[in-house]
Amino acid sequence: MHPRLAEKLMTAEEAAELIVDGDVIGASGFTLSGYPKAVAPFIAAKARRLHANGEPFSIALYTGASTGDEMDGELTRANALSHRIPYQSHPDLRNAINTGAVEFSDLHLSHVAQYVRSGFLKKPTVALVDAVDVTPEGHIYLSTSGGSTATYLMMADKIIIELNAYMGEGFKGFHDIFIPKPPPMRERIPIYKVDDRIGMPYVAVPPEKIAAIVQTNAPDGTRPLKDPADIDLTIAGHLVEFIKHERAQGRLPEGLPFQSGVGNVANAVLGTMAKDPTLGSVCLYTEVIQDSVFDLIDYDKLIFASGTALTLSIPGQERVKREMDMFKTKVLLRQQEISNHPEIIRRLGTVAMNTALEFDIFGNVNSTHVLGSHMMNGIGGSADFTRNAYLPIFMSPSVAKGGAISSVVPMVSHADHSEHSTKIFVTEQGLADVRGMAPVNRARHIIDRCAHPDYKPLLKEYLEYGLKHAPSKHTPQVLRRAFEFHLRYEQTGSMLPK
Amino acid sequence: MHPRLAEKLMTAEEAAELIVDGDVIGASGFTLSGYPKAVAPFIAAKARRLHANGEPFSIALYTGASTGDEMDGELTRANALSHRIPYQSHPDLRNAINTGAVEFSDLHLSHVAQYVRSGFLKKPTVALVDAVDVTPEGHIYLSTSGGSTATYLMMADKIIIELNAYMGEGFKGFHDIFIPKPPPMRERIPIYKVDDRIGMPYVAVPPEKIAAIVQTNAPDGTRPLKDPADIDLTIAGHLVEFIKHERAQGRLPEGLPFQSGVGNVANAVLGTMAKDPTLGSVCLYTEVIQDSVFDLIDYDKLIFASGTALTLSIPGQERVKREMDMFKTKVLLRQQEISNHPEIIRRLGTVAMNTALEFDIFGNVNSTHVLGSHMMNGIGGSADFTRNAYLPIFMSPSVAKGGAISSVVPMVSHADHSEHSTKIFVTEQGLADVRGMAPVNRARHIIDRCAHPDYKPLLKEYLEYGLKHAPSKHTPQVLRRAFEFHLRYEQTGSMLPK
Numbered sequence: 001m002h003p004r005l006a007e008k009l010m011t012a013e014e015a016a017e018l019i020v021d022g023d024v025i026g027a028s029g030f031t032l033s034g035y036p037k038a039v040a041p042f043i044a045a046k047a048r049r050l051h052a053n054g055e056p057f058s059i060a061l062y063t064g065a066s067t068g069d070e071m072d073g074e075l076t077r078a079n080a081l082s083h084r085i086p087y088q089s090h091p092d093l094r095n096a097i098n099t100g101a102v103e104f105s106d107l108h109l110s111h112v113a114q115y116v117r118s119g120f121l122k123k124p125t126v127a128l129v130d131a132v133d134v135t136p137e138g139h140i141y142l143s144t145s146g147g148s149t150a151t152y153l154m155m156a157d158k159i160i161i162e163l164n165a166y167m168g169e170g171f172k173g174f175h176d177i178f179i180p181k182p183p184p185m186r187e188r189i190p191i192y193k194v195d196d197r198i199g200m201p202y203v204a205v206p207p208e209k210i211a212a213i214v215q216t217n218a219p220d221g222t223r224p225l226k227d228p229a230d231i232d233l234t235i236a237g238h239l240v241e242f243i244k245h246e247r248a249q250g251r252l253p254e255g256l257p258f259q260s261g262v263g264n265v266a267n268a269v270l271g272t273m274a275k276d277p278t279l280g281s282v283c284l285y286t287e288v289i290q291d292s293v294f295d296l297i298d299y300d301k302l303i304f305a306s307g308t309a310l311t312l313s314i315p316g317q318e319r320v321k322r323e324m325d326m327f328k329t330k331v332l333l334r335q336q337e338i339s340n341h342p343e344i345i346r347r348l349g350t351v352a353m354n355t356a357l358e359f360d361i362f363g364n365v366n367s368t369h370v371l372g373s374h375m376m377n378g379i380g381g382s383a384d385f386t387r388n389a390y391l392p393i394f395m396s397p398s399v400a401k402g403g404a405i406s407s408v409v410p411m412v413s414h415a416d417h418s419e420h421s422t423k424i425f426v427t428e429q430g431l432a433d434v435r436g437m438a439p440v441n442r443a444r445h446i447i448d449r450c451a452h453p454d455y456k457p458l459l460k461e462y463l464e465y466g467l468k469h470a471p472s473k474h475t476p477q478v479l480r481r482a483f484e485f486h487l488r489y490e491q492t493g494s495m496l497p498k
Numbered sequence: 499m500h501p502r503l504a505e506k507l508m509t510a511e512e513a514a515e516l517i518v519d520g521d522v523i524g525a526s527g528f529t530l531s532g533y534p535k536a537v538a539p540f541i542a543a544k545a546r547r548l549h550a551n552g553e554p555f556s557i558a559l560y561t562g563a564s565t566g567d568e569m570d571g572e573l574t575r576a577n578a579l580s581h582r583i584p585y586q587s588h589p590d591l592r593n594a595i596n597t598g599a600v601e602f603s604d605l606h607l608s609h610v611a612q613y614v615r616s617g618f619l620k621k622p623t624v625a626l627v628d629a630v631d632v633t634p635e636g637h638i639y640l641s642t643s644g645g646s647t648a649t650y651l652m653m654a655d656k657i658i659i660e661l662n663a664y665m666g667e668g669f670k671g672f673h674d675i676f677i678p679k680p681p682p683m684r685e686r687i688p689i690y691k692v693d694d695r696i697g698m699p700y701v702a703v704p705p706e707k708i709a710a711i712v713q714t715n716a717p718d719g720t721r722p723l724k725d726p727a728d729i730d731l732t733i734a735g736h737l738v739e740f741i742k743h744e745r746a747q748g749r750l751p752e753g754l755p756f757q758s759g760v761g762n763v764a765n766a767v768l769g770t771m772a773k774d775p776t777l778g779s780v781c782l783y784t785e786v787i788q789d790s791v792f793d794l795i796d797y798d799k800l801i802f803a804s805g806t807a808l809t810l811s812i813p814g815q816e817r818v819k820r821e822m823d824m825f826k827t828k829v830l831l832r833q834q835e836i837s838n839h840p841e842i843i844r845r846l847g848t849v850a851m852n853t854a855l856e857f858d859i860f861g862n863v864n865s866t867h868v869l870g871s872h873m874m875n876g877i878g879g880s881a882d883f884t885r886n887a888y889l890p891i892f893m894s895p896s897v898a899k900g901g902a903i904s905s906v907v908p909m910v911s912h913a914d915h916s917e918h919s920t921k922i923f924v925t926e927q928g929l930a931d932v933r934g935m936a937p938v939n940r941a942r943h944i945i946d947r948c949a950h951p952d953y954k955p956l957l958k959e960y961l962e963y964g965l966k967h968a969p970s971k972h973t974p975q976v977l978r979r980a981f982e983f984h985l986r987y988e989q990t991g992s993m994l995p996k
Contacts (some may be wrong), residue, residue, distance in 0.1 A: 098972050370970075
């Protein structure tokens, strides 16, 4: 190691001492990929120590998206977090947000870096970044996620690098780093195909800002991958049939890229697309690249995948290490403001496939709040993609908790995507294509095609009641009854009447 | 007139005979500007005649946005409309939508043309277009609005032109007509400054598609302009102070264009900006250009205004006729998919200022549905701009109907803009800047700064109740009580308790 870098080497515990009460940490990490794993537990330990002495210690944490237990878990349990931006999925942190212990700003992921640069959000004081290499000139090569890391590195006064040997230097070349200029002198973002490279393979920082380098060797703490459940495969089957039908009708040109949300259903959709011999090759302009990318590669169906995070199981991470050179010809990681950028999503004609927490008969979608109140994970990139997609699709099993919860409700308890922006809904029951329909027709379609049989009569009764008693027959919502499914669930533990 | 055109001349009554039951008319017109005024009343007469004979006659009508009484009013009263897309503001049509007589698809205005071209919406069979000139080669020069007219002209089999002498041929040159290619081969939209021209001044159609030319001479039937009320000027004052404060803080670079919604508040904001000697010149990248553009010109504060509609009072229209050449150096009209395009709005760093019907303490905005059910006008371009703006702002008087309705409510009865997308709220009471805040802080701020004093205690009590009893302290909504303001209004005619 170059002496100018070697002199910055320290232990994770020493690096944690650089963090002080009130710091705003801008960290790498996106859906549990590429997040720093070594220093955060020692920041948590420091917080515990100071709190035990009656001294204050809390920090704000900005990331790409969710991180693992070493960061979101440890810092939460140590009461070290005051404010968290813009997405999370850790059970302890989720709980702290919902008890009011941590303030959480749930932002569109494409907005975060711009808001930081423009001063709309407090400036990060420290950047804490998982990297595969760093040079004496200050070139930092990121690991398995892009996130908003380049902007945090640019804005922070102090940089702590976790130099992670797990992927190692061989990973150099996966990233394309591009930060748009501020308006009004902003130029186009010259991506016209999913594999276009427009920036640098590293983030360049003034080397004197690098305050610490901590050597680590750890894979991403992603959750183990489950085999797709029958219900996921059924949803995927409806969706792939629909895509083929739209192609046959000439309404979905070949070559449009797909965005696929996070989770089991999304993984099953890409797996089904890989295995369907009558569906051609696909390209992805997406946010998170999951293990299903291997299905696409193995069936020789992947043209190219652009994303901001490579969120793979441990066997998936091992495979990337083994097949690094092949993988680099097929996959590219961008900063999240580019992977999720409205300009590119709209230009490329992206087909957006995201999971809904619940949707209502008129087509409004809830992605974030259980019972209108309890935060799940955050909106993530779902609106970045939905709002600018060529064709936006929402998917969900029709019921949850063994049938006690219907995903199709009279009125969503929180609306993250309005009915103006939604077009296609899929559950294991079927697919509703509501393009061009007025609200009442949308409702009839969504009930018929997507609702679970146990809930269909209730939803139909609500719609017919509204057509008689609502203030208007355009969107016949009856506010007095709109949340009766949710209230019944709160009272009895089931949305179904006894 | 060239003989190839002269042979297509006919009366409005004759042209109306070309429309048959089941036609889908794609018409010009946007917020009562540039809509066809002569033929529609005869289509309505034909519908009445056929209905009297027991024969069916109904059509679908796609436009840019709202049209005047000659079109939306006449066709509605004759029961001639089956389906209306994408926006309206006529009292008779609004009533027909809310009684269920007309199906209304309320779409983001930037989406309409693409949906028509991609086959997501039924193909227009007839284009009916107000124009200032047409050539034998099929070059059609549009009048006072762009709308989605170029796409309707391209897609329809049959074209009816209302050749309107009111603005006349002198109006040629105001339009910049550009239709993006379909994806995946789509290129950038090369607008980098509000006055960049990227297309043609006319729409080119195969001349054989022109089925009729009807000569007319009529101004746009816009509503008379009111002097701004004190409350509008107070809102405008808060907003302009905020803009100056943000400039001073370095958070709002000089030169960012403004988008200003439709109506009196928006008009007052631009008027106030014009008259404030300490605020520099402004440029507009907007949808509708209203009479306030004259204030900006008269105070020498207008750099340039790009929009899709020139919605002026009759005196305003007369002034444009008198000062056509000056006006052409200051104003440009685009197709609405370009004026409202996410790529351009985001690139330019547009500051979006729109009016809310109501907003809730957590920052969700209702732009469309009264009591969650009754359609007002439609979402228009408000989400096109809000979602992609550098800084999105919503404005509203804090109360309506003499205080019986609070614009600030516990939960919006319909959410068109989610709290993820909103940042700044302004009423005559004050301005709430909720950037970076978690929901509870947002609520405290919005109540303190924006709510009317009569409603503040009620809103505070709701928030504190939620912090005790809601499922979560993150967004402490209590579904059982969330619509109590609206339900009280339905029952008693006021959101205030007796």
